[in-house]
Amino acid sequence: MIEFSTYNxxxxxxxxxxxxxxxxxGLVNSLMRSLFFLILTFIGVAGLFxxxxxxxxxxAQLLIYAGSISILLLFAVMLTPESSTNNGNSKYFLxxxxxxxxxxYLMVALVTIFQFNQLSGIHLKKLDFDNTIASIGELLLGKxxxxxxxxSILLLFAxxxxxxxxxxxxxDFLISLNNKDKK
Amino acid sequence: MSLIFSFIPYIKRxxxxxxxxxGLAVGFILSKAxxxxxxxxxxxxxxxxxxxxxxxxxxxxxxxxxxxxxxxIGLVLLVGSWVERRMIAKFQIRVGPNRVGIFGLLQPIADxxxxxxxxxxxxxxxxxxxxxxxxxxxxxxxxxxxxxIPWGPNMTYLNINIGILYIFAVSSLTVPIIFFAGxxxxxxxxxxxxxxxxxxxxxxxxxxxxxxxxxxxxxxxLNLTEIVLWQSSNSIWLGLxxxxxxxxxxxxxxxxxxxxxxxxxxxxxxxVAGYHIEYSGMKAGLFMAVELGNAVLLGALVTSLxxxxxxxxxxxxxxxxxxIFIAKTVAIYIVLIWLRATLPRFRLDQLMNFAWKMLIPxxxxxxxxxxxxxxxxxxxxxxxxxxxxxxxxxxxxxxGLIILWSKIFKIDKFSPEKIAPIFAQKIxxxxxxxxxxxxx
Amino acid sequence: MIELEYYLIVSILxxxxxLFVCIGKKNIISIVMxxxxxLNAVNLAAISFxxxxxxxxxxxxxxxxxxxxxxxxTVAAAEAAIALALCVLVYRHLKTINVSDVSELG
Amino acid sequence: xxxxxxxxxxxxxxxxxxxxxxPLSGSYLFSKINxxxxxxxxVKSAIYECGVESEDITWRQFNAKYFLYALGxxxxxxxxxxxxxxxxxxxxxxxxxxxxxxIFVGVLAFGLLYAWKWRxxxxx
Numbered sequence: 052m053i054e055f056s057t058y059n060x061x062x063x064x065x066x067x068x069x070x071x072x073x074x075x076x077g078l079v080n081s082l083m084r085s086l087f088f089l090i091l092t093f094i095g096v097a098g099l100f101x102x103x104x105x106x107x108x109x110x111a112q113l114l115i116y117a118g119s120i121s122i123l124l125l126f127a128v129m130l131t132p133e134s135s136t137n138n139g140n141s142k143y144f145l146x147x148x149x150x151x152x153x154x155x156y157l158m159v160a161l162v163t164i165f166q167f168n169q170l171s172g173i174h175l176k177k178l179d180f181d182n183t184i185a186s187i188g189e190l191l192l193g194k195x196x197x198x199x200x201x202x203s204i205l206l207l208f209a210x211x212x213x214x215x216x217x218x219x220x221x222x223d224f225l226i227s228l229n230n231k232d233k234k
Numbered sequence: 235m236s237l238i239f240s241f242i243p244y245i246k247r248x249x250x251x252x253x254x255x256x257g258l259a260v261g262f263i264l265s266k267a268x269x270x271x272x273x274x275x276x277x278x279x280x281x282x283x284x285x286x287x288x289x290x291x292x293x294x295x296x297x298x299x300x301x302x303x304x305x306x307i308g309l310v311l312l313v314g315s316w317v318e319r320r321m322i323a324k325f326q327i328r329v330g331p332n333r334v335g336i337f338g339l340l341q342p343i344a345d346x347x348x349x350x351x352x353x354x355x356x357x358x359x360x361x362x363x364x365x366x367x368x369x370x371x372x373x374x375x376x377x378x379x380x381x382x383i384p385w386g387p388n389m390t391y392l393n394i395n396i397g398i399l400y401i402f403a404v405s406s407l408t409v410p411i412i413f414f415a416g417x418x419x420x421x422x423x424x425x426x427x428x429x430x431x432x433x434x435x436x437x438x439x440x441x442x443x444x445x446x447x448x449x450x451x452x453x454x455x456l457n458l459t460e461i462v463l464w465q466s467s468n469s470i471w472l473g474l475x476x477x478x479x480x481x482x483x484x485x486x487x488x489x490x491x492x493x494x495x496x497x498x499x500x501x502x503x504x505x506v507a508g509y510h511i512e513y514s515g516m517k518a519g520l521f522m523a524v525e526l527g528n529a530v531l532l533g534a535l536v537t538s539l540x541x542x543x544x545x546x547x548x549x550x551x552x553x554x555x556x557x558i559f560i561a562k563t564v565a566i567y568i569v570l571i572w573l574r575a576t577l578p579r580f581r582l583d584q585l586m587n588f589a590w591k592m593l594i595p596x597x598x599x600x601x602x603x604x605x606x607x608x609x610x611x612x613x614x615x616x617x618x619x620x621x622x623x624x625x626x627x628x629x630x631x632x633x634g635l636i637i638l639w640s641k642i643f644k645i646d647k648f649s650p651e652k653i654a655p656i657f658a659q660k661i662x663x664x665x666x667x668x669x670x671x672x673x674x
Numbered sequence: 675m676i677e678l679e680y681y682l683i684v685s686i687l688x689x690x691x692x693l694f695v696c697i698g699k700k701n702i703i704s705i706v707m708x709x710x711x712x713l714n715a716v717n718l719a720a721i722s723f724x725x726x727x728x729x730x731x732x733x734x735x736x737x738x739x740x741x742x743x744x745x746x747x748t749v750a751a752a753e754a755a756i757a758l759a760l761c762v763l764v765y766r767h768l769k770t771i772n773v774s775d776v777s778e779l780g
Numbered sequence: 781x782x783x784x785x786x787x788x789x790x791x792x793x794x795x796x797x798x799x800x801x802x803p804l805s806g807s808y809l810f811s812k813i814n815x816x817x818x819x820x821x822x823v824k825s826a827i828y829e830c831g832v833e834s835e836d837i838t839w840r841q842f843n844a845k846y847f848l849y850a851l852g853x854x855x856x857x858x859x860x861x862x863x864x865x866x867x868x869x870x871x872x873x874x875x876x877x878x879x880x881x882x883i884f885v886g887v888l889a890f891g892l893l894y895a896w897k898w899r900x901x902x903x904x
Binding site for chain 4: 196
């Protein structure tokens, strides 16, 4: 068991890494660099998940966010060339900062005032998970089976929708369709 | 007297023989002492826990494992490049590096020093931060993926129960790094090369995951050590039980690590050098080194997933298990070199079509078939023999698939006689061709 | 000792940064990035509640938080796919992806 | 405990960052003792373009086919996240689990067929 002080140091280093790279996403001017910092943020959040003993979720985070959604973002940047240099601020830049700070202040105040251990009357206890992936599998195919099936339908619609949006006005696509009709 | 003189020409061989025997004896003694390297790590742990806190003990004992992995990778990067160049030279009937040191063994070190002395050029328009980070960061997935590899019975650096997914997730981080390497050069060729590479790597990650899925379905675990133990307890290699998954994994991984036949990343004839065109000196060397390290990593993965890891028909009781593991890994690496010397590069559109229209649909069907087989195995008691039956069925299906593919691609049994001499026919020279066995 | 509150504060800070990125940037791709940050913050909160929850009697009860996060991941992937496809479409029509310039219909 | 195991990843991460920095710092040292040339000029620091100076910006609009492949990849990656927990528990469960997963994969296979049919997988 790693002692309390080591855990503290690891927690603070990972969370500060995450937050600094998250702020850099907003402050960096080049869109590619901001994407790079976004990937670093995802990796940092995966580290926090591991500290919370959620290993499968951390891997899923790495795989889906850092591995595939970032690729999607990269390709989207490459398909829209003028955006690549330009990660400019909108006219709501200062209001954005203000709203962010106010929201953060309010929520932090709420969290620190609110006594979570009085929520249920029992003192909060830590749960150390063991072999999460098997339990998640049992839950997914047992209790949450309908959501599991619906997820596939959601993914299907996302695929169909995105394909039809991207290809909607491509000339070669239409030509190929026309040729197909003639046959 | 003349008898003794007649031995003189063989005395060199005799000395070599004696040396080999001596080496074997030393190796035997050493193998007793170094049979299980984990005892040293444990000894350090026990030693440190008396002196100081648990944290320091844990840290120092894991540091030994980490340094072991890092030094193994360093050794592989040095020796591997020599092996590869010598082997390729043998395939092409030349000598290969043979000037620096005995058999040219010091050639990799000379190369490294040469690369370090080279002038480092950074394009004026490049994104300096990402340009510097990319060659350093590309090592992170390549080294981190070594962590859950089981070297021996107790020799796993990171014994987690999601080992396969860990390797899959960590190695998928290579893709954005390669993209950043190409993008930050601000070069048409580099950008095009990185886009093509990313598109290909992304396509081939899906067959990899589906083939790993069938491994997990059979063994019921994601822990690499348990997968190796499953294979030995059922006394079958997974590569024989699910040959299609082995093929998919191997072929797709060659795409993932940019090796021939799928080295789209550095298609010299089309896009000059691919994503690392602007890199010079040691940074370019780092990209090459990482490619080599990934090839050996693929060998280690195939060994532990499909070739029963450190087990070799009872030999693991006499030789240190990690030696067997490394031998199998090197064997896979040599197969990769063999492929590189033999096969031409595939075209990108062929590769993409092969991934999406062949590998992915067939992998889905394959893992369903394996799921059905697993259900039958677990519900029947006589699982021992039915596994062999399924192995035969799977191999038959795999061979049938290969024949089907060769029919689709119109490869007629690979025999040159059957190919009609079209060109010769066109120019009217078919009469002259009669009786000869040549191909046009 | 690191308790639930620390993780919640990190999650809130991440959410605040995400809000700032969403509001303060004019590039649509940046805004999508901001949304991903928001979803990450929510995931972090869900996982920390699941870890430090008090009412859970067994592991499989507590892991409902993990299931929740897996579905958020799914929705995030679908959302990113559709949003970026729209982004590509908008660029093709209007040759810009600044939010302030995309004000006309069609 | 999980955190304790993954601490080793953290350790290996630090070492793996140091590993490539070792030859790079060797290269840096060579430049310090004036053994590595360092005389850059405009021609050298221009990007490689077969001797011709590069015109125009590097970004041209890429074909949408790249995006379509990434799209398929994302969808299948999420599918993998759902399928691995199933694969782990598959051998312990009864037959009906098979049907549930068959529906799940069937729906996604339909998506693949759709993409195939509407030529999203065609590399022109």
